[in-house]
Amino acid sequence: MLDYLQQLSYWNWLALGTLLLILEVFGAGGYLLWVGLAAASVGVLTFIFPELPWAWQYILFGLLSILTAVFWWRRQRSAAKPSDQPGLNQRGSELQGRQFILHEAIVDGRGKIKAGDSLWLVSGPDLPAGSQVRVIGQNGVILRVEACS
Template sequence: MMLDAIGGMATGWLIAALALAIAELAVPGVFLIFLAVAAAITAALLVAVPDVVVPVQLLSFAVWSAVAVAVGRRWYRDFPVTGGDARLNDRTARMIGSVARLETAIEHGRGRVAIDDGSWPARGPELPAGSAVRIVAVDGGVVVVEAMAD
């Protein structure tokens, strides 16, 4: 049968494995890589036993897909992926603890502080412009500062 001749080639399964592995890069989550592993194992089966018919190849792919997904699920359950820095996309949280200079004096509890390339409203004790301050909190869009010890 022509389908057996075409499907019996390990190259087709290797191409499928490669395509699935590349597609994994474009798709969120982790799933296609397990199917890529199953396709690669099926290709290895065809290299070892070249005359395997298409239904057996498909069965091999289905079984190895289930095995790879089960192993992957167990792996991710036993070794969960910990998140990166929780402050990664929270610019205001990253400012806490940093040192900055006052652009304007803090009078009546209000002033402005220069942070990186911007100017932020600040709240804190009365201090002259140019004073070094440490950012201790962020309340909405206002940074809360304290004087640096000299």
């Protein structure tokens, strides 16, 4: 086995790179992409420099793997921008601060409001149906409300 690892040709590196890139397609989440590109790069370097010692091939593979991963990690962090819609995909967050009329009375701390075409469960002080309430928070799918003055 050690003999095989000391006699790697550019085909072996290209095959490893291709295998890693194929595995990446099946959902590795980006982890194998950079290692696969590093293996392919070592394959190209080995093709250009066929007398490259096996130890240098492994060193280049390791360095290129780390460098490409760190480069991409830094690029992703610098490109991340805060969303202009922080409440996106958080149903109910757009209702906070708005006023509604109780659809069903709040009894024992539970009731319902109608917001648009949806009924929402609410929690708050006991109030009769038809009362004006303001949404002050959210606990999962239950909105917290208070009576409007």
